[in-house]
Amino acid sequence: MSISSDLLRVFDGKYLPVPAASPDQGDDSQLLLITASLETNASWLLQHFARSCIGNSTGRSIGRRADSLGGGGETGAGGDRHWRAPVVFLSFVQEFQFYARSFKKTGVDVSSLIQKKSFLYIDGFSKLVCDLPPAAASESRPELYLRAENKDKWIQQIANAVAGLSKTTSYRPMVIVEGIEMLHVLGIWPVQEILDFVSDLQEIAGISVISVSGSNAVLRGATSLSQGQEALFFSLLNRASAVFSIRSLDSGYAKDVTGVIRITKGGQPSGDGKAPSIDEGEYHYFVGEGNLSGVRVFEKGHS
Amino acid sequence: MQQHTGSILSRIVALKDVSPFVLLQDAPEQTAKYVLLEFVHRNKERSPAEFRIVYLSFETPERAVKGMLGPVRNVEFVACRRMAHAAIHQKVASLISSNQKSLIVIDSLNSIRSGALASFIAPLIRPHSTLVAVLHNFPTATRYDMTKPTGSTQKSSYAPSLKTQLLYLATTIITVSPTARADIDEDEIAAGTYLVPLGAHARTCLLEFVHRRKSGRAVEGTFEFDFARHEFTYLPPRRAQSKADDGQGEALIDGLTTFNLGTTEKQRLARENVELPYLAAQEGEVLGASVGGAIVYQFEKEDDYDEEDPYEDPF
Numbered sequence A: 001m002s003i004s005s006d007l008l009r010v011f012d013g014k015y016l017p018v019p020a021a022s023p024d025q026g027d028d029s030q031l032l033l034i035t036a037s038l039e040t041n042a043s044w045l046l047q048h049f050a051r052s053c054i055g056n057s058t059g060r061s062i063g064r065r066a067d068s069l070g071g072g073g074e075t076g077a078g079g080d081r082h083w084r085a086p087v088v089f090l091s092f093v094q095e096f097q098f099y100a101r102s103f104k105k106t107g108v109d110v111s112s113l114i115q116k117k118s119f120l121y122i123d124g125f126s127k128l129v130c131d132l133p134p135a136a137a138s139e140s141r142p143e144l145y146l147r148a149e150n151k152d153k154w155i156q157q158i159a160n161a162v163a164g165l166s167k168t169t170s171y172r173p174m175v176i177v178e179g180i181e182m183l184h185v186l187g188i189w190p191v192q193e194i195l196d197f198v199s200d201l202q203e204i205a206g207i208s209v210i211s212v213s214g215s216n217a218v219l220r221g222a223t224s225l226s227q228g229q230e231a232l233f234f235s236l237l238n239r240a241s242a243v244f245s246i247r248s249l250d251s252g253y254a255k256d257v258t259g260v261i262r263i264t265k266g267g268q269p270s271g272d273g274k275a276p277s278i279d280e281g282e283y284h285y286f287v288g289e290g291n292l293s294g295v296r297v298f299e300k301g302h303s
Numbered sequence B: 001m002q003q004h005t006g007s008i009l010s011r012i013v014a015l016k017d018v019s020p021f022v023l024l025q026d027a028p029e030q031t032a033k034y035v036l037l038e039f040v041h042r043n044k045e046r047s048p049a050e051f052r053i054v055y056l057s058f059e060t061p062e063r064a065v066k067g068m069l070g071p072v073r074n075v076e077f078v079a080c081r082r083m084a085h086a087a088i089h090q091k092v093a094s095l096i097s098s099n100q101k102s103l104i105v106i107d108s109l110n111s112i113r114s115g116a117l118a119s120f121i122a123p124l125i126r127p128h129s130t131l132v133a134v135l136h137n138f139p140t141a142t143r144y145d146m147t148k149p150t151g152s153t154q155k156s157s158y159a160p161s162l163k164t165q166l167l168y169l170a171t172t173i174i175t176v177s178p179t180a181r182a183d184i185d186e187d188e189i190a191a192g193t194y195l196v197p198l199g200a201h202a203r204t205c206l207l208e209f210v211h212r213r214k215s216g217r218a219v220e221g222t223f224e225f226d227f228a229r230h231e232f233t234y235l236p237p238r239r240a241q242s243k244a245d246d247g248q249g250e251a252l253i254d255g256l257t258t259f260n261l262g263t264t265e266k267q268r269l270a271r272e273n274v275e276l277p278y279l280a281a282q283e284g285e286v287l288g289a290s291v292g293g294a295i296v297y298q299f300e301k302e303d304d305y306d307e308e309d310p311y312e313d314p315f
Helices: A043-054 A096-105 A110-115 A148-163 A191-204 A224-239 B002-013 B033-043 B062-069 B085-095 B114-124 B162-169 B186-191 B237-245 B249-253 B265-273 B277-282
Strands: A030-036 A087-091 A119-123 A174-178 A207-213 A242-248 A259-265 A281-286 A296-298 B021-026 B051-057 B075-079 B101-106 B129-136 B172-178 B204-212 B218-226 B231-235
Touching (some): A030 A043, A043 A087, A043 A096, A043 A207, A087 A148, A096 A110, A096 A119, A110 A119, A191 A224, A191 B062, A207 A224, A224 B129, B002 B204, B002 B218, B002 B231, B021 B162, B033 B062, B033 B101, B033 B129, B033 B204, B033 B218, B051 B062, B062 B075, B075 B085, B085 B114, B114 B129, B114 B162, B129 B162
Parallel strands (some): A087 A119, A087 A174, B021 B129, B021 B172, B051 B075, B051 B101
Antiparallel strands (some): A242 A259, A259 A281, A281 A296, B172 B204, B218 B231
C-alpha cells in the first residue's frame, strides 16, 4: 500500500492541493510536475509537499484545518491525517543547509527527522554542480551525495538509502526532486536517460514531485541545449498527473502578492472509470520573508 | 459515405476492421493516452486465451499503468526502458503465439532513434495483430534525438525524421487536439514561461483521422471523442472546420445581446448554397461562351437600344 493522490483536498483552507491517502485507489506512482519561470523559485512549494507528508515536529500534519477539508474520503472532514510517509528530498540546485534552515523556520526539524529515518536528503548540488567544502562537524549533513563519476549507481544508492528508511508506515516514500534540468545542462545524461532516471524514481516512490524550469528563455531556441530542454520539459509534462506552474506577477511588483500559481492536468490520464482528480485553477500566492509559514495562496483579487 | 466514415473509427478501435499500425499523435495541450486507453477498454473483456493485449511501456511505471487500466485480465505489461529492441521483440513473441489475435500498445515512441525506427517497428507488426503507438509532438524540437548526449553536435542529415517515417509507415493516423482552442491571453504571453492552458488534457478531444485502405484509397474524417462515455461522434467536414477554427465562436456571441445572432445548421447550409453572381463572371462563363477579361453587357427587355446611334454603345 502506498500513497495515492487525492488532489481535491485543499490545504489550510487555501487552494494548494495536498496528496492524501486513499488506499482503495491503489498505488499508482503519480508524478506531480512543478514548472517555474526564471524569476520565481519553487522551493516553497516543494517544502509544502514535503510537509504535507511528514507533518511538523508537533506530530500534527501541517495546514490541516477542520473546516477546510472536502467532504468524505479517507482522511475525513475534521480528522487528522491517517497516514505519514517518509520523504526523499533530492535537490540539484540547493545545498542541504539551505533546506535545513528553511524547514527549521517552519517548525520542521530535518535533522531529527533524518535520525528518525523518516526523511532522506540527497545532495545533488555540492559534489555535482560545484565542489563545496564539507560542512562543519557540528552541522548535520546529508546522507548521500551524488557524484558524476558514479552516476550509473545513483538509482541503486538511492534505493539502498530508501530501504533504510523507517518502516513504521506501509506507504512508499514521497520523492521530491528539485531542478531535474540540471542533469541535462551539466551534460550528465542525454534527455532519454534523465527520463529513465525519473521512471526509476517513480518506481521507488508513491508520489513523485519534480520541479523543472519552464521559462521560454530556456526552452525556446535553436541551440542543441534549448532543444534538449524543450524535449525534457514536454516529456515530463506528458508523464505528469498534475502540473503546478509558478510565475511572477504579470503586472509587476505588489506588496502582498509574490506570484501566480496555475494548477492544471498533465498528460497522464486518471484512468478508466475514475473521475479526474485535479481541480484546475489559477491563484495568487504570497511568500513572506522566506518564512514558509507565511505562504498564502488565495483567489485573484483577494488577499 | 458519411455514415460509413462515421463508423469506421469505432470498428478500428474495436479491432473489427484491420489496421496493422495505428499512430496516435498528440500535442502538449492534449494527450493521446485516452484514445490509447479506449483501444484497451474496447477489447479488455475478451478472453485471454483468444486475445492478448501487450502494453509496451517506455514512460509509464507499471503501477501507474495498472492504476489507469484497472483490473484487466488479458493485459501483459512490459517495461521497455533500457531494454534492447531485440529483447523487446523476443518478449512480445513469447507473450503472443503466432496465430493468436492481439493488440500491442506503445505509450511513447519518442525515445526511439529515427535511424532505428524501422527495425524496431517492423517485427511488432504481426499477422492477426494491431499495433497502436503514441508519438508526442513538441512545439519546436521535432527532430531532436533524445538519446544524444548534451553538447554533441548533431550532423545535419537529410534522413527523414522519426515523425516523417511514422506518418509513412502507419496505416491509420489519429491526430489528437483539444476540443476548444486554448484562449491565450496577453498575461500568458507576458509571463515568459510555458503555461499549460486551463482545460488541457481533457477527456473529450478532437480526432483527425486518416485510414489508408489496402486498395490505396484513404478515408478521412474528424471525430469528437468522449472518453467518459466511450463515444466517437463523427463531425461532418463543415462542422469540423468551424469547430477547429473557432471552437468558441458561438459561445462568444452568447450573452452579448438578446438578439439571436447564431445560425443553425440548416441556415448555414442554405447560405452556402446561394449562387453569387460574380462567381460565374470569375470563371469567364457568360452566355455559354468564354470572353476572357472583356466587359460584357447583357441587354434586358427594358433596355432601349438603338443600333444606328453611334453614341448609344457605351463600349
